[in-house]
Each structure stands twice: as C-alpha cells, then as structure tokens.
Amino acid sequence: MRVVQLDRAFGLENLAIAERPEPTAGPDELVLRIEAASLNYRDLLMVRGRYNPRQALPLIPCSDGVGEVVDVGGAVAGIEMGDRVAPIFAQSWQHGTPGAKELHSTLGGPLDGVLAELVAVPAASVVGVPEHLSDVEAATLPCAALTAWSALVTHGRVGPGDAVLTLGTGGVSLFALQFAKLLGARVAITSSSEEKLARAIELGADRGIHVPSEPRWGRLARGWAGGEGVDHVIEVGGAGTLSQSLSAVRPGGTISLIGVLAGGKEELNLLPILMRNVRVQGVFVGSRAAFAAMNRAIAAHRLRPVIDRVFPLEAVRDAMERMALGRHFGKIAIELSR
Ligand SMILES: NC(=O)c1ccc[n+]([C@@H]2O[C@H](COP(=O)([O-])OP(=O)(O)OC[C@H]3O[C@@H](n4cnc5c(N)ncnc54)[C@H](OP(=O)(O)O)[C@@H]3O)[C@@H](O)[C@H]2O)c1
Structure with missing residues (x-):
C-alpha cells in the first residue's frame, strides 16, 4: 500500500x-x-x-x-x-x-x-x-474541532449570551466560532486579513477585528463585549498574544491556552491573571467521549x-x-x- x-x-x-x-x-x-x-x-x-x-x-x-x-x-x-x-x-x-x-x-x-x-x-x-x-x-474533526469543543464546552461551559473571542481564522478558531454560535454565544474574531474577516462574519461572527489596524485589539474586544470583558478567549497565539487576551477577558473569565503561533516564551505581566481572578486553562485536544459528544452536536445542528x-x-x-x-x-x- x-x-x-x-x-x-x-x-x-x-x-x-x-x-x-x-x-x-x-x-x-x-x-x-x-x-x-x-x-x-x-x-x-x-x-x-x-x-x-x-x-x-x-x-x-x-x-x-x-x-x-x-x-x-x-x-x-x-x-x-x-x-x-x-x-x-x-x-x-x-x-x-x-x-x-x-x-x-x-x-x-x-x-x-x-x-x-x-x-x-x-x-x-x-x-x-x-x-x-x-x-x-x-x-x-479529530484534532482541530475537538480542541475547540473541549475549550468551549468541556472546560469553558460557554452558554447563551456569553461573549467569546477567538484568534485568527485557522482550523481551531473557525470551529470555535461555529461551536460558540451553536451554544448561543456572541463571537468576536481577529485576523490579519480583512478578506478573511468578511468570510468569518458570513459564517456568523458578530465582530471582526483586523489586528494590523488595531494593535490593542484586546481593549477593543473588551469594549465590544460590554460589561467587564469577554467571558472566554480561544488563545492560539500564546506568549505573543496573551497580554492582549488578558486585556480582553472579564474578571473571572477563561483563557483557553491552545497554541503558541506567536511564540511560547516572552516576558509577561502575570499580575492581571491573579488580580482579576482569570482562569488560564491549557487545552490538549480531547477524549474519545468528548469526540462522541461533539459529533452528536454536529449531527443535530448539521454543522459543516x-x-x-x-x-x-x-x-x-x-x-x-x-x-x-x-x-x-x-x-x-x-x-x-x-
Ligand atoms: N493544544 C491543542 O490541543 C491544539 C490542538 C490543535 C491546534 N493547536 C495549536 O493551535 C494553533 C492553531 O492551530 P490550527 O491548526 O488552527 O492552525 P491553522 O489552521 O494554521 O491556523 C492558524 C491561524 O492563526 C492565525 N495566526 C497565525 N499566526 C498568528 C499569530 N502570530 N498570532 C495570532 N494569530 C495567528 C492566522 O489567522 P489569520 O490568517 O486570520 O490571521 C492563521 O491562519 C497552533 O499553534 C496549533 O499547534 C493546539
């Protein structure tokens, strides 16, 4: 073969x-x-x-x-x-x-x-x-979709009305967008490309943030969420984007740490994590049971x-x-x- x-x-x-x-x-x-x-x-x-x-x-x-x-x-x-x-x-x-x-x-x-x-x-x-x-x-489905599912559902317990911020328009982030909408959440998405943001909005994103034009995109996402910030961040950038994610998330909110596209090591101010009671949750794909649960949701909602x-x-x-x-x-x- x-x-x-x-x-x-x-x-x-x-x-x-x-x-x-x-x-x-x-x-x-x-x-x-x-x-x-x-x-x-x-x-x-x-x-x-x-x-x-x-x-x-x-x-x-x-x-x-x-x-x-x-x-x-x-x-x-x-x-x-x-x-x-x-x-x-x-x-x-x-x-x-x-x-x-x-x-x-x-x-x-x-x-x-x-x-x-x-x-x-x-x-x-x-x-x-x-x-x-x-x-x-x-x-x-096995890696990208299940990682987004585990972040939002298994760990995050995202629900109707929650504000989710997802970074970039790659595999994990677009599944996160689709699942968050399925869960009744509002979604902001970042991208380096205006064209990709337009496509993400067509897919259901409520707000697109063009990172090159908005270097302080964390603050922008916080303002968009209203209240004290977003409930959940799908963090695929890692050390290079975490400070902005910390500025976006509300006190007591969750950052799902999934990838390190923007680097795994950088000097970071960790104080906001403790002073604002933020949960930074590492996510590693997911189990067979979670995969089966995700598939039931995908089938029920005919998600593509x-x-x-x-x-x-x-x-x-x-x-x-x-x-x-x-x-x-x-x-x-x-x-x-x-
Ligand atoms: N922990 C886990 O279990 C797990 C599972 C799956 C993936 N991951 C990790 O998650 C990350 C994303 O994986 P993927 O498969 O979705 O990748 P992907 O399909 O290649 O998507 C990456 C997207 O992220 C955006 N991006 C690229 N560089 C960036 C940066 N420096 N800062 C912010 N955004 C950036 C880009 O979107 P725009 O072009 O729109 O800007 C790019 O298209 C990778 O680091 C991967 O290793 C981890």
Missing part, C-alpha cells in the same frame, strides 16, 4: 510516497481504508522536526482522517465492515483527564498517522462520524466544517506549503481516493 512518510530526515522536501506492507487486523483491531485526511498546524511542525526533534523516523504524519472499516478483528464487537469511522487523536484517551500515557498516544507522532491507504487501529480508538458530512469534512482546499495524496507537500504560507481559511484536506 502507498503511504506518505518521512524516511530518514525531517523537512517538507523529505516527505515522499513510499510502499509498506498492508496491515491486517489483530483480535482487538480494525483496518481502515483511509478516504480523506486533514492537516493541522502540528503536522507541519512535526514534519519540520520542530514539534519533537527526537521523534523516531520513519514516520507517517498527520493525525486526522476518516476511513471505511475493511477488516475487523475476531474479538471486536459493535463495529462492522463498511462502517465509516475516524481514529481518535490520542489513541489511549477514552474519557476523563489524561495521564502521560494518554498524552503520548497521539497519531502522526509518536505513532504513525493517517497518510496511508490502510491503517490498523484498536477498535476502542475510533468514533463514528456524522452521516451528513462528506469524507473530507469528517476528516477535519469550513474546507479551504482539497489536495490529492501526491500533492501533500503543496498542501503543507499552503498551510505554511498561512493563506488558508479553514481546513486543508487530502483526499486519498482522488
């Missing part, structure tokens, strides 16, 4: 199609024929050797995909040939709070990922996906993920380069059957 792998060295230029033997299902396993995959910023970092420079190679990258069950282990109950499922991001994390074992069971590093025609996974490590979604749409562009497997480098350029709006996907 064909796979995409990094053979001996990191770097986009080293991503190549290779042949590997076809897997068979062990007693508790399934084999999936992967139909589609989607990219996360983490995949780009992993391929470049920046996520974990000690990651063993060869590695099949990418955590997020959807496939059809084509082989079922003898001890598996409740899943049948032909079912359409997505492997979960952290393969050992069923529910509750993760320990080190669960946190290190992630696809696309350290475990081989989904850029392969066939993938064997434990039957306990998949979820069914909403029927109304195409394969490409369903392939966007935002797809930026779809590439064939052979063009995986072009897909990763598009992500690196940052011009995308929503999810970049790979269709394996194309």
Whole structure:
C-alpha cells in the first residue's frame, strides 16, 4: 500500500510516497481504508522536526482522517465492515483527564498517522462520524474541532449570551466560532486579513477585528463585549498574544491556552491573571467521549466544517506549503481516493 512518510530526515522536501506492507487486523483491531485526511498546524511542525526533534523516523504524519472499516478483528464487537469511522487523536484517551500515557498516544507522532491507504487501529480508538458530512469534512474533526469543543464546552461551559473571542481564522478558531454560535454565544474574531474577516462574519461572527489596524485589539474586544470583558478567549497565539487576551477577558473569565503561533516564551505581566481572578486553562485536544459528544452536536445542528482546499495524496507537500504560507481559511484536506 502507498503511504506518505518521512524516511530518514525531517523537512517538507523529505516527505515522499513510499510502499509498506498492508496491515491486517489483530483480535482487538480494525483496518481502515483511509478516504480523506486533514492537516493541522502540528503536522507541519512535526514534519519540520520542530514539534519533537527526537521523534523516531520513519514516520507517517498527520493525525486526522476518516476511513471505511475493511477488516475487523475476531474479538471486536459493535463495529462492522463498511462502517465509516475516524481514529481518535490520542489513541489511549477514552474519557476523563489524561495521564502521560494518554498524552503520548497521539497519531502522526509518536505513532504513525493517517497518510496511508490502510491503517490498523484498536477498535476502542475510533468514533463514528456524522452521516451528513462528506469524507473530507469528517476528516477535519479529530484534532482541530475537538480542541475547540473541549475549550468551549468541556472546560469553558460557554452558554447563551456569553461573549467569546477567538484568534485568527485557522482550523481551531473557525470551529470555535461555529461551536460558540451553536451554544448561543456572541463571537468576536481577529485576523490579519480583512478578506478573511468578511468570510468569518458570513459564517456568523458578530465582530471582526483586523489586528494590523488595531494593535490593542484586546481593549477593543473588551469594549465590544460590554460589561467587564469577554467571558472566554480561544488563545492560539500564546506568549505573543496573551497580554492582549488578558486585556480582553472579564474578571473571572477563561483563557483557553491552545497554541503558541506567536511564540511560547516572552516576558509577561502575570499580575492581571491573579488580580482579576482569570482562569488560564491549557487545552490538549480531547477524549474519545468528548469526540462522541461533539459529533452528536454536529449531527443535530448539521454543522459543516469550513474546507479551504482539497489536495490529492501526491500533492501533500503543496498542501503543507499552503498551510505554511498561512493563506488558508479553514481546513486543508487530502483526499486519498482522488
Ligand atoms: N493544544 C491543542 O490541543 C491544539 C490542538 C490543535 C491546534 N493547536 C495549536 O493551535 C494553533 C492553531 O492551530 P490550527 O491548526 O488552527 O492552525 P491553522 O489552521 O494554521 O491556523 C492558524 C491561524 O492563526 C492565525 N495566526 C497565525 N499566526 C498568528 C499569530 N502570530 N498570532 C495570532 N494569530 C495567528 C492566522 O489567522 P489569520 O490568517 O486570520 O490571521 C492563521 O491562519 C497552533 O499553534 C496549533 O499547534 C493546539
């Protein structure tokens, strides 16, 4: 079978199609024929050797995909040939709070990922996906969507009338926008691009903030929220954006710390966190149980993920380069059957 792998060295230029033997299902396993995959910023970092420079190679990258069950282990109950499922991001994390074992069971590093025609996974490590979604749409759910869901629902308990601020128009942030609207919240979104903001408003955002024109966007978001500030911030920038997020959030509000696109280290004034009783909550994707709950909500509301562009497997480098350029709006996907 064909796979995409990094053979001996990191770097986009080293991503190549290779042949590997076809897997068979062990007693508790399934084999999936992967139909589609989607990219996360983490995949780009992993391929470049920046996520974990000690990651063993060869590695099949990418955590997020959807496939059809084509082989079922003898001890598996409740899943049948032909079912359409997505492997979960952290393969050992069923529910509750993760320990080190669960946190290190992630696809696309350290475990081989989904850029392969066939993938064997434990039957306990998949979820069914909403029927109304195409394969490409369903392939966007395991990491970006679940991270946004965990931030807003599992940790944040966002509800009707709350004010949510989400940063940028990438995969996580657009899912956060869609879920926050589904929960009845008001949403402000930032972007470096006026054009992307116009698209976010079409998707339901109540307020767009153009960061290059509004360097003190935190204060602006606080004013927009009314009262004492926003209830919840989806923080994907990290150290480089946290001071503005702290200026946006209300006393007692939550900042979901999800990414470090604007840097992981910077001198920061931590006083507002304690003096204003702010909760800074680290978020690591989510459990299988949370994925299933999210899928029920997506199905009930017929929510559709935002797809930026779809590439064939052979063009995986072009897909990763598009992500690196940052011009995308929503999810970049790979269709394996194309
Ligand atoms: N903790 C977790 O479990 C988890 C899960 C998923 C993702 N993440 C992390 O979350 C971040 C976003 O991931 P993603 O997959 O959504 O990425 P993505 O699709 O590549 O989206 C990134 C978007 O963020 C905006 N952005 C870029 N640089 C920025 C900066 N310096 N400051 C503020 N915004 C910036 C850009 O939006 P505009 O073009 O509109 O400006 C860009 O399109 C990454 O750091 C990723 O590693 C963490």
